[in-house]
Amino acid sequence: MNKDKLKIGIYELTGCAGCALLILDCEMELIDIFNAADIQSFLMAKSDNIDGELDIALVEGSVTTEKEIEELKDIRERAKVVVAFGLCASVGGIQARFGNKEWKENYKKIYGDIEMTHTKSVQSQPIDAYIDVDLYLPGCPVGKEQFLHFFTRALKGAPPEKYPRPVCVTCKYNENDCLLNKGIPCLGPLTADGCGSVCPNHNLPCQGCWGPAEGANPTSEFFLLKEKGFDIEAIKKRMSNYSGTKLAEFFEQFKKESK
Amino acid sequence: MKKISVDHLARVEGNGGISATIDGKIVSDVKFSIYEGPRLIEKLTIGRTPEEDVSMSPRICAICSVSHKNAVLRAIENALDVKISQKSYLLRNLMHMGEFIESHSLHTFYLALPDFLGFPNAIAMASKFEFEVKIALEMKHFGNHIMKTLNGRYIHGENAVIGGFGKYPYREELLQIKAKAIHFMPFVFKTVTLFCGIDYPDCPDSPTLYACCEPGDNKFGFWGDEILLSTGKTVHRD
Numbered sequence: 001m002n003k004d005k006l007k008i009g010i011y012e013l014t015g016c017a018g019c020a021l022l023i024l025d026c027e028m029e030l031i032d033i034f035n036a037a038d039i040q041s042f043l044m045a046k047s048d049n050i051d052g053e054l055d056i057a058l059v060e061g062s063v064t065t066e067k068e069i070e071e072l073k074d075i076r077e078r079a080k081v082v083v084a085f086g087l088c089a090s091v092g093g094i095q096a097r098f099g100n101k102e103w104k105e106n107y108k109k110i111y112g113d114i115e116m117t118h119t120k121s122v123q124s125q126p127i128d129a130y131i132d133v134d135l136y137l138p139g140c141p142v143g144k145e146q147f148l149h150f151f152t153r154a155l156k157g158a159p160p161e162k163y164p165r166p167v168c169v170t171c172k173y174n175e176n177d178c179l180l181n182k183g184i185p186c187l188g189p190l191t192a193d194g195c196g197s198v199c200p201n202h203n204l205p206c207q208g209c210w211g212p213a214e215g216a217n218p219t220s221e222f223f224l225l226k227e228k229g230f231d232i233e234a235i236k237k238r239m240s241n242y243s244g245t246k247l248a249e250f251f252e253q254f255k256k257e258s259k
Numbered sequence: 260m261k262k263i264s265v266d267h268l269a270r271v272e273g274n275g276g277i278s279a280t281i282d283g284k285i286v287s288d289v290k291f292s293i294y295e296g297p298r299l300i301e302k303l304t305i306g307r308t309p310e311e312d313v314s315m316s317p318r319i320c321a322i323c324s325v326s327h328k329n330a331v332l333r334a335i336e337n338a339l340d341v342k343i344s345q346k347s348y349l350l351r352n353l354m355h356m357g358e359f360i361e362s363h364s365l366h367t368f369y370l371a372l373p374d375f376l377g378f379p380n381a382i383a384m385a386s387k388f389e390f391e392v393k394i395a396l397e398m399k400h401f402g403n404h405i406m407k408t409l410n411g412r413y414i415h416g417e418n419a420v421i422g423g424f425g426k427y428p429y430r431e432e433l434l435q436i437k438a439k440a441i442h443f444m445p446f447v448f449k450t451v452t453l454f455c456g457i458d459y460p461d462c463p464d465s466p467t468l469y470a471c472c473e474p475g476d477n478k479f480g481f482w483g484d485e486i487l488l489s490t491g492k493t494v495h496r497d
Contacts, residue, residue: 014295017272018321018414024365025413027400031392034382045369046380047269064296094315095298106302121296141321141414195412202411202418202425207314209415234308241303241311 005038006155009054010085011075012043013061013068014124015093018141019086020044020060026144036155054079056154059127062088062096062244067119069130076131083150087140089127091211092244094140096124126245135160139194140209140242146194163193166213167206171197179205185230189221190239208242218251270370270380272322309335309421321414322365325358325406328419329482335421347423353436354409354419355481361402361413367450368395375457391453394446401439408432 012020024045026033033039041049057079063069076082084090098106103123115121127133137150137160150160167188171178174197179186186205188197192213199206222232240247264278274294280287300319304312316331317324329351336343343351368391369381378384385392403413408428410416418425468490472483479487486494 012274014274014298016318016321016324016415018318018324021272021321022414024369025399025403027396027403030396031382031385034380043267043269043274044272045270045382047373048379049267049269061295064298065294067294068296093298094303094318095300097303098299103299106299107297110299110301111297116296118292119294124296124298140318144413198411199417199425204411204417204420204425207311207417209314237307238311241307241315 005036007040007053007055008037009041009051009057009075009079010039010044011041011057011059011071013059013072013089013127014064014095015061015086015088016141017044017060019058019088019139022141022144022147026148029148033151037151052078056081056083058083058085059089060085062093062124062126063122063130064095064124065116065119065121069122072127072130081134082127082131083135083137084127084133085137086142087138087209087211087242087244088124090136090138090244091242091246092124092126092129094241094244096126096244097240097247098123124244129245138192138211143194143196145196164215165193166216167191167193167195167197167200167210169193171200171206174201176200179203180225180228180230183229185225185235185238187235187239190216190218191242208239210242212239212243212246212249270373272320309339313421314417317415322362323358324415325354325410325419326481328410328416329355332419332421333482339421341422343423346427350409350424350427351419352480352482353433354406357402357405357409359402361399361406364395364399364402367454368392369399375459398443398446401443404439405436408436 010020010023020042021044023033023042024030039046040052040054043049051074054075057075059072059075059082063072087093088095100123107121137146139146146160146163153160170193171188176197179188179200184205186200187208188200188206190213191206191208192210194210197206222235225235226232236251260280260282262278262280264276266276268275268277276292276294277290279289298319300316303315307315313328313331313335317327319327332351335341373380373384376384376388381392381395406416407413409418409424411418411425468488470486470488471479472481473485473487473493474480474483484496486496488494
């Protein structure tokens with residue numbers, strides 16, 4: 001019977017484990033999820049895990065040790081499709097903000113000369129720094145609807161729905177008052193959607209936790225923010241919190257155009 | 260003499276392994292390894308605005324993100340001398356209770372119970388314990404619902420902010436939570452009975468030390484400036 005079912009593995013690297021927990025948070029759908037697919041490996045939920053061939057591997061967390069690099073490469077070899085599941089896997093997470101030199105200095109300041117005993121720690125990186133990634137589902141953590149859409153489509157062999165718009169678009173659909181017009185620095189125009197504009201729905205500025213929006217126009221956005229009297233450096237700093245290693249790419253276009 | 264080694268501990272939050280040597284009744288050479296690398300969160304919060312720190316700190320752990328949220332809010336409000344209203348205080352407490360209900364339902368029924376009943380996971384238990392599995396899921400959902408009502412979403416909600424909340428819940432929403440809590444009470448007692456009836460394996464026991472916080476008014480709880488220990492000792496925050 002299991003022959004026809006999609007073989008799925010859920011793997012956790014370094015992070016808060018929120019994206020794996022998110023799957024268990026689908027309380028009303030959980031039994032159906034376990035019945036509809038053959039969940040081969042899911043350490044947080046089950047103990048009879050098998051490391052075999054997979055149709056889909058969902059990898060959450062960022063890579064922070066050499067052991068994780070090996071594990072990740074092994075997952076890639078076994079899985080037809082690898083999904084970067086969540087912000088850490090997609091961009092490296094909040095922990096990927098430092099460059100290599102800064103990372104080493106900060107490590108020393110916190111841990112001194114203490115090293116990990118069984119493996120070597122490395123600067124946090126998204127999983128595509130080491131392997132080819134087929135699909136990205138960003139979010140801190142991934143949205144429940146986002147995951148369920150992905151899962152049901154995957155069962156039918158369809159790729160996930162894209163969210164090719166910033167939070168700002170959904171925020172307008174939700175008929176919120178624009179916070180930027182009230183002088184509150186909101187990252188909605190620059191951040192990938194998928195959360196349903198949850199922060200502006202609560203009168204709070206977007207923190208950027210889905211990472212940079214694909215297709216956003218940072219150049220135009222920054223000039224607009226400057227015109228409105230916002231501190232661009234503060235906005236950039238804010239943006240870097242949840243953009244991990246992808247922030248540089250995001251600003252490349254901006255740098256070119258503003259010259 | 261037997262050497263055991265579990266490379267990946269299952270049904271726990273986080274990545275770890277354990278190895279030990281067992282000789283009859285004597286266990287020695289126990290090694291517990293954490294596989295996750297450093298995230299340097301201590302450094303991430305430096306040079307950011309207090310609001311950004313409040314947003315980032317709960318990302319330390321998703322399972323207890325509301326506890327981290329309450330801790331970082333208390334720390335920053337204390338540092339900036341911000342006082343919150345009694346209403347906000349009570350709502351933050353309720354938010355924390357939501358985390359407890361969610362997390363304990365997950366832990367007891369989904370992470371721990373399969374071991375005692377001999378199943379690989381909780382879903383596999385459903386064939387024999389269908390009612391328990393379903394109610395546990397409902398109770399977990401209820402805990403998440405409380406967190407979503409107060410904090411904006413299940414995990415890493417942003418609604419609890421310095422000084423109070425971005426948006427306060429409606430009275431009806433709170434009354435619904437109260438009704439639901441009363442509805443779950445009989446199952447809570449059933450859970451206690453179920454766990455008291457489990458045949459726990461004998462293991463060497465050292466006296467358990469209990470700790471709680473003193474929120475004032477001669478009560479005990481999960482936050483406060485003093486930690487009360489079951490030895491009778493009191494430890495102050497400073």
